[in-house]
Amino acid sequence: MKKVALVAIGLFAVVVLCLWVFGLPVGESLKDLWEGAAGDEFGRARTLVRATPLVFCALGIIVAWRAKMYNIGGEGQYVIGGVCGAWVAKSFVGLAPGLLNPLILVGAMLGGALYAGLAGWLQVKRGVQVVISTILLNFIALKVLSYAVTGPLQQTSKQNPMTDQLPNDVMFARFDPQSDLHVGVVLPFIAAALVFIYLYWTKGGFRLRLVGENEEAARVSGVPVPRVQMGAMLLSGALCGLAGGVDFAGFIGQVGLGYSQNWGFLAIPVALLGGLHPLGVLLSGLFFGGLFAGSENLATFNTLGSTVVYVMQAVAVLAFVGFKAWLDSRRPRAEGA
Amino acid sequence: MSAPALRVEDVSKRFGDVLALDRVSLEFFSGEVHAVLGENGAGKSTLMSVLAGFVVPDSGAVAYDGAGQYPFGHPHRVRELGIEMVHQHFMLVQEFTVAENFALGTLDSLRGALSETEVESRLQAVAKDLGWETDASARTGSLPVGVQQRLEIMKALAGDARVLILDEPTAVLSPGEVADLFRVLRRLSDGGKCVVLVAHKLSEVMAVSDRVTVLRGGKFVATALTSSVNEATLAEWMVGEVPPSRSPLTATHAVPLLSVVGLHVRGARGEEAVRGATFHVSPGEVLGIGGVDGNGQNELAEALVGLRPFSGGELVWSVGEHRTGYVPQDRQRQGLALDMSLLDNVLVQDNREFWSGPFLRKRALRTHAESLVREYEIKVRDLSDPVRGMSGGNQQKLVVSRVLAGSPDLLVANNPTRGLDVRATAYVQQRLLEAAQNGAAVVLFTTDLDELAAMSSRALFMSRGELREGGAEAMVG
């Protein structure tokens, strides 16, 4: 709890600092941010819809990073998730909406999982770090996307590089047709709880954390390290893919060339500032989701765009990293090490 | 006699509770091969680290034939004095060619281009001087360990080294390679260089050295002309009196739990680390396996508990279902996840009680951890704190306690008391004996002869991957 409060204060300070540095009236801007993120129903809807892919991808990232698999391919897995979801939607068109919707999500998860699994396989079997391979895979994912939406998955009218709009009854139900708020926004909460249970209350999750903390100790206690690392990547990809699937089936309804909105990248600071902990990630995801939503409101009053949030994220991460390094340097070295 | 090449005067160094060097004084002369002999923990390595400039002593001095203070803590300046060290862990880039590694190790400045022909001719000159052939363009990592070591020696001798320190150079070599190394060391000392050989094998010391110094427990014991002593004397200096067995346990005649037949195990580099080990261990006894580090003990230990596949031979168990427990040698690297909590570290030991299906039974784990903490008197502030903050003794108690709590039928402990203070050592030893008394078959690997004597019902010694019976002389053979 103390840590959460510390991070929260730090984040607030960073937000204020960035507003001040960019020459904005701090008090007024904070008010605008707050109103845009939580001031009314639409603001809250925006916050939740922005937070959804952030939390999903950040959960995916912590599952991998806790096993010391540096998956930075959340972006590619998100895109592949969207494409696979769209592919399922097209292949099973006409299926009962109640079946098609979950099937889309399953397709998105599987696509993301297999895509990340390739990177995992490369590290476990070929010694190629996940960092390197996921950068390549991010690119290939974008090419796959552009191929898909100009080729096999293109809309029937063939006018634009995008898929057909998903019929309303296949999409997640909306609370209010005026807002973007869809039922799918509860999924990140459920996912965060499940990841929490998995990491801290199950054997698989324990092994995953142990492999990340000390691979050699894991091996000596009989844990099949490569299999655990592989599993972490599959799960990570599934969560990032699901982010793409939920955005497709809940919020956007079609996949186009610009389907990727950097959520896979933006989720990395969310994961870090959430302390690589599923519940922390839920909080930081909501915080940054709110900041993105609020910044859209802020932008209507001045020249700023929502990209100012990127700066806040970056500064917060660097401050976090610097603070941790400072703590580490004060900690006495372990004996004999 | 001329002035010594190096004179060590009253050097002391303390690490935490351990006095690694206690007012050690000795002299090394040009033109001699000087062996420094001692058991693990005798202080040899610390002394060499002081000389090589890696460790700054708490007190004392080193004089060399030259003016000024000895540059403690500055390895590079030590090398500029012509004092070169060949480490046990090679400072070689595996992906580099032989010539590139040679160039890196002998680089005088960073300026300018690297002349391949110049490097190669220097390399060939050094090689020829030592009577070696060398393939300058071979990839270092593809070469046998012995050849890599030659490269290390050539790097050290490329400048005008006056003192060459070799840290346990024979541990990784085959007998033929050892003979060749010794030929070269003799040639160097005949050429006027001072060769310091850190060793623990008596036969090798007798074969190559002019003089020998023995350290024990951080203290200087004696320096003698090698020709004036025999192996028995040296062994006695090294270990003190070989203590008679005083284990409370005697060998049992019970049916062996495990019979090991002709076991062969490969090490990390694919070398044959264990070569045909055959022995058995019964419930209620402690089988002690002594020997100097790096002779295949780790590989054998891991094979016994199923962590490492074996390439030949077999393990014959007399009971179908059996539990094994393993106390690894390095608690921080292999035993614990330092940034995880005590609870998590208890969980590392697989125990059916902690799980219902895939789910953790938190209460059972906590109760169990609390009972371990109470029973083993582990000092910890909070069960959820990272174990990094605990003392070494308490960390090891944790490792031992969680292994014993699984009531293993076979318990393999690999140097379980290394680095612990006296009280913690006694405590851990007592617990292991109790485990045997309660019916476990215990295999104890230890490099400490006192511990071997205090604990073992029977003792074997391991050398170069082979096991043999006998007293301390088996250890030094």
Add this chain to the structure above:
Amino acid sequence: MDALMLAIAVLHFAAPVAFAAVGEAVAQRSGVINIGLEGVMLVACYFAMLGSATTGSPWLGMLFGVLAALALGVVQSFFTLRLAADQIVVGTAVNLFALGLTDTLFRARFGQTGSLISVERVPKLFGDLDVVLLLLLACAAYFAWFLAKTKRGLVVRAAGEYPDAVEAAGFSAISARFWCTIVGAALAGLGGAYLAVGVTGSFASGMTMGRGFLAIAIVTFGRWRPAWVLAAALLVGYSESVQYTLQARDLQVPGELLQALPHLVALGVLVLVGRGTAMPAMLAVPYRRDK
């Protein structure tokens, strides 16, 4: 003549990525991966545009861009080398910082719409050829020679494979990595600056469009050798330009496949031979002297 013009056009088109990739190859050989390359390029783009717009000189613009990139490189190495923080984490932060900073500054200065501005471009010598492109060729050749044939190059390579060996030889692995980070940032800065004042003559938010990441991928494709990396960058550029030609001729080849080909080949190489011996063993592993 046609072939030469095409070659120059490809070089011109691929230069921003090629600069960054050559610099990143040097940095990675020392054991430093710069995930923030995209951000470094983008910052250089913005400041090069700004410099060219305010001074009217594209050369001063290039200088501004490179200096901004260097500043970012210094900040980055403070975190990754001095604090030994995770290179991936820091690089990610640099990307976000750069994207946010340039966009925010751009909007603040040039208005919310980001009305299309046009700045003075680097003068051409012959076709698309200009001095900067010659500099690119020189850089690739120089760093290929540097890594393979110089004493510093030897130390750099050792720092990426086994930093302890560098320290044992009496040199500092940290400082080798620092200078390589700086070289990487400077070249990425050149690439970014050239994109703004050599290729497009303008600025748009996020205009690097993944070129920094592409550069990282190309380093893998070029097996960490500056000359091969340059060739790989040109091949990627060529495959993109061919794609436009094919589209112009209305041929039914999926252009994405062609575009993805270099990445697919790089991935295929990794699948088949794995890291092999080309990837620096200690890539992205922080080095601490006091362990």
